[in-house]
Amino acid sequence: MSDSASPSGNATRDAKRVGGWTGAARRYAVRTLPPEKLLPDTQPAYMASWIYVFGVLTVSSLIVAVATGCVLALEGPGWWHASSVGKYVNSLHLWSVELFMFFMVIHLWGKFFMAAWRGRRAMTWMTGAVCFLASVGTAFTGYLVQQNFDSQWISGQAKDGLNAVGIGAWFNVLDFGQMLMWHIVLLPLVLGLLTAWHVLLVRRRGIVPPIDALAPEPDEQSAATAVQP
Amino acid sequence: MSRRTRRAAEPDPAAFPTRPYDLLKEFTIALVAVAVLTAGLAALFSSPDEQPITLATWSAATPNDFTATAVTELGGTSTTAQYGPPYNHTPGAGQKIGPVGLQRAAGVRIPVDTAEDFVLRPLRQAPEPAEVSAALTAWTAAPADRQQAWTSAYSDALGKAPDGDPAKVEPGDYGPVPVLTSRLLALAQAGALDGQLLAQGRFYQTDYTRPMLFLNDGTYLADQARAQHLAGDQWGMMNETGNYPGQAWLWLYTFWYQIDPFKTSKNADALIWALMAVLSLAFVLVPFIPGVRSIPRWTKVYRLIWRQHYRGQR
Ligand code: HEM
Numbered sequence: 001m002s003d004s005a006s007p008s009g010n011a012t013r014d015a016k017r018v019g020g021w022t023g024a025a026r027r028y029a030v031r032t033l034p035p036e037k038l039l040p041d042t043q044p045a046y047m048a049s050w051i052y053v054f055g056v057l058t059v060s061s062l063i064v065a066v067a068t069g070c071v072l073a074l075e076g077p078g079w080w081h082a083s084s085v086g087k088y089v090n091s092l093h094l095w096s097v098e099l100f101m102f103f104m105v106i107h108l109w110g111k112f113f114m115a116a117w118r119g120r121r122a123m124t125w126m127t128g129a130v131c132f133l134a135s136v137g138t139a140f141t142g143y144l145v146q147q148n149f150d151s152q153w154i155s156g157q158a159k160d161g162l163n164a165v166g167i168g169a170w171f172n173v174l175d176f177g178q179m180l181m182w183h184i185v186l187l188p189l190v191l192g193l194l195t196a197w198h199v200l201l202v203r204r205r206g207i208v209p210p211i212d213a214l215a216p217e218p219d220e221q222s223a224a225t226a227v228q229p
Numbered sequence: 230m231s232r233r234t235r236r237a238a239e240p241d242p243a244a245f246p247t248r249p250y251d252l253l254k255e256f257t258i259a260l261v262a263v264a265v266l267t268a269g270l271a272a273l274f275s276s277p278d279e280q281p282i283t284l285a286t287w288s289a290a291t292p293n294d295f296t297a298t299a300v301t302e303l304g305g306t307s308t309t310a311q312y313g314p315p316y317n318h319t320p321g322a323g324q325k326i327g328p329v330g331l332q333r334a335a336g337v338r339i340p341v342d343t344a345e346d347f348v349l350r351p352l353r354q355a356p357e358p359a360e361v362s363a364a365l366t367a368w369t370a371a372p373a374d375r376q377q378a379w380t381s382a383y384s385d386a387l388g389k390a391p392d393g394d395p396a397k398v399e400p401g402d403y404g405p406v407p408v409l410t411s412r413l414l415a416l417a418q419a420g421a422l423d424g425q426l427l428a429q430g431r432f433y434q435t436d437y438t439r440p441m442l443f444l445n446d447g448t449y450l451a452d453q454a455r456a457q458h459l460a461g462d463q464w465g466m467m468n469e470t471g472n473y474p475g476q477a478w479l480w481l482y483t484f485w486y487q488i489d490p491f492k493t494s495k496n497a498d499a500l501i502w503a504l505m506a507v508l509s510l511a512f513v514l515v516p517f518i519p520g521v522r523s524i525p526r527w528t529k530v531y532r533l534i535w536r537q538h539y540r541g542q543r
Contacts, residue, residue: 043250044242046538056256060263068267081278090278091271094473098270099263101478113530117516119239129513136478143476149279150470153454155437156445157461164324164498166335169315174442177435206242210535211526213542215240 037203046210051114054107055202061100062195066188068093073184077147097139104132116208124205127198134191141183144173155179279457279470284426284440287449288417293393295417298447299410300387302343304380307446309343316341316442324499332499339438347443348413351425361412364405371404379404461486481508 019026071089072080080086108128111117117125143154155173162168172178209215280286288295301307313322315338323332352365368376383403390397395411416422426440444450451460459465466483469475482505491497516522525531532539 039252041249041251042247044245045248045541046245046535047248047250048537049534051534053255053259056259057263060256060260061267063260064263064267087275087278088271091274091276092267094276095270095274096263096267098474099267105478110534112515113525113528114534115522115525115531117522122516125516126513129515133509133513136476139476139478146278147281148277148470149281149453149457150277150459152281152441152444152450153459154466156441156450157466161498161502163312163315164332164496165326165502166314166331169335169338172339172436172438174438175436180435209240209242209245210538211531213240213245213538215244216246 033200033204037206038200040203044207044209046213047207051107051110052207054103054110055199057103058100058107059195059199061096061103062191064096065093065100066192068096069184069188077145077180081147097142101135101139104135108132114208115211118208118211119205121201121205121208124198124201127194127201131191131194131198134187134194138183138187138191141179141187144179145176145183147176274473277469277471277473282444282450282453283420284417284422284443285420287444287447288414288422291447291449292414292418293387293395294447294449296395296410296414297384297387297393298443299348299413300380300384300406302347302443302446303349303406303409304377304384305344306380306384307343309341309442309446312341315339324496326496326499326503341439341442343442346439347426348409351416351422352409352412354425355412355416355421358412360408364408364412367405368409375404378402379406383407383410481505 017023068089072086072093075083075086080090111125111128140154140158144151144158158173159168162171162173171182284295298307302310305311309316311319311322313319314332314335317340318337323330325332349365349368352361357365371379379402382401383398383406386398386401386403387393387395389399395407398407413422416425423440426443427434427437429439454460454465455463457470458468459470461483464480464483464487466479467475467477482501485491485501485504486497491501494500511518511521
């Protein structure tokens, strides 16, 4: 039973309220990220630089790292020490991470020198910076769960830093099980959510205009657009 | 350009002329490119996998180092025994940041009694020859200062013996210590100690704290690491076994360990962690830090990045 027709007079206000929490959430989502912003097929002309490729390359290498990590997870932590296929998958995982960190650092310096936090984009920078810190933590726990000499040495050294500030009492780098959980569950989850937030923020705000750029007047703009190839 | 326009809010990107851009196509091409590049690098360079060191391989390779370490575990003078929190209550142990001692504040949450956990319990749990039973009884019956006197005398004697070889130690009053440590060496060489330190009375186990701490107290592990250029003063944090890239992104963290005052401070770990925490926070807050946030404007690298745009403006 529904009474869709509301008494006249309050029609506009009621239309705004329709759908309860769900309706409100949908209206918020569409308002902040309309489809044209989420999946644009044009970009401002000033986006003519190679530096913009590094954000996409960072996302891509993160996806390859997660995917290869999932393949390692299929057979469990011991697999790659005994199987040549496993060893290759482990190598894929290592090199995708090296690429990920490399692309991310170039992306980071690029955004720094563009002062890309201007115009209400501070949160984009901050989520990116926390992504970097979370990636360092994820990579670190990855080194700890290799179950080889390197893990032994790194954990033996790293425990002193963590213990010195009290973190080691809870976050025990000598506990393989705990580190494996952080590496394959908690940190990837955090990094994934942060990355999604970061990228959605970029879509929402649009890419930052060049420093001191002046938006063309509307008539100028139509002239400029007409000139575009 | 007047100062006022420069101070104005950033213009809306939507107000600028546009160019066609296929987001999903670019993403797909990037993903394929990265996957291919990764496959190539992995095929060319593989990945490192040095065998871990076990108590068995350590005690077989350098039995004298193992014995010397076992004596310090028994006597309570090893690094772990003197560590303080989170492993034990050693008075005065624990690093500080100025007056703040977070290490002590966290408390002893992973209790380790090196004599009991690393030496005495494993000996008791293994089938004991009569000689070892007697030695254990003698040890337990002796007062603490007597035990200390035995272990420190034996440590000194081992230090003076050629190669630290227990067989060449001068005779002296070492009580039951030599019997205990030589039995522990036999257990370790047989591989029994690895299992005992890990199992701790359970079946399933993922926590390697005890065998790792024991290994870390000897010099064998560190010698192997040094040979692989992994030591702290070799910028080891950024290195990997073999010629592989390590965690190069830790360059700033490991940098502080190379210089004074950290290099010589006994609070180095805590101080460097505090410093890195402050720097990390600053990194996150760059957009709000006067001076730092203006560096892009001064350096003018942005003119290179957006050179097409600025060329069009002229
Ligand atoms: C998981 C790691 C990261 C991923 C996957 C990622 C991804 C992206 C992508 C796809 C874009 C849009 C394309 C582009 O402008 O390049 C972007 C923009 C941006 N990124 Fe990141 N990023 C990451 C880390 C970082 C870091 C470490 C920073 C800096 C601390 C950062 C700061 C920014 C900023 C400020 C923008 C906005 C640029 C604009 O408005 O033009 N990102 N990021």
